Amino acid sequence: MAAAIAIADTDGLPAVSMRAVATKLGTAAGALYRYLSSRDDLLDLMTDHAVGELRPYPEPEGDWLDQLTALANSQLDLHRRHPWLADLIQRPTAIGPQALSWFDHCLGAMRTLEAPTATKFEAIAVMTGLVVLFSRTTSSSAANPFAALDPARHPHLAAALAEPSGTQNTDLFDRALRGVLRGLLGES
Template sequence: MSSSIWSRPAKGSRGPAPAHSREEIVAAATAMADADGLGAVSMRAVATALGTGAGSLYRYLSSRDDLLDLMADRAAGELRPYPEAGDDWLGAMLRIARRQLDLYRRHPWLVDLLARQSAPGPQSLAWFDHCLGVLRPVPAPAAAKFEAIAMMTGVVSLFARSEQSGPPAGFDGIDMTAFPHLVEAATAAPAPAPRRDLFEATVRSVLRGLLTDAA
């Protein structure tokens, strides 16, 4: 099993002098994913974008998985500067979650990387460390804080994926006779009060429920 990309030098020691830095490679791959999705990113495609051969990239990376890990961590660096906690840890975590959602909007392919098993990079670890710092005043076990941060990320990814998918399909052409509750809900008059911020309500409820109940 090969070592983690984070434990290896940024470039190999053999062969001719490298023409591109690891950062240039990752930036090119990120631009490609932003434009055409993660499926467009391959070692050969990135090499072509840089005007070099695919084989040359293996002086910097062992595989496409290495490249994906570097892309994810580079994107995590965009979460800086981190929102400060102050006296309101819940409000600070909500600001962090909103920044995450904005990140996923800029880089929709990040949502597809969340399920991958990979070693976190320095930017991802710095973000997680900051979240734990924000939660330091909360009298809950460390395990509960880890779970809360992970669940917050899960909520953010669900909202991001929902935005990417667009509005749900309607019921045109479907006989709804057997689904009276759906019909009632779909045809109900809108509430007079303005709709609440569902993202904020969900993030606050998840964090408060996990951390307050665990205290």
């Protein structure tokens, strides 16, 4: 898994093949088929192995929202280290042991909530969705996406962008995550 992850980190997910991994390991691709039946198996194992990097989980400190926010920030760091993970994490596949432990830990952070179990699972899914979204955002050095804005055609957007945001010192990921989780789980 480490060889496959190193390839994906360096050259992107399309570069990960049984042949490329075998070459990195100094063996023939056929040798890998004794352990894996397909590239999909390899991708599943890569995903679970990467999720294992979330260990050790943050200590359970503060309330459920603080705990989930700490877990989500760890998850965001993981996705930024492995940009290819966003493409794999949402594949329909069996959940590996590392992912099961992750889910269990997230549910443990919500154990005091009176929300239905299905809602707690939805909260984990939404949290992961926000992680994927924010891991894919462009860097601050990227070009201004509103550079071609025509104030005559989009006066409300132009006015909103002209106002000071007042949120420059706050973390948008943190605010979005906390707001969504509070709304979904019915806690203030």
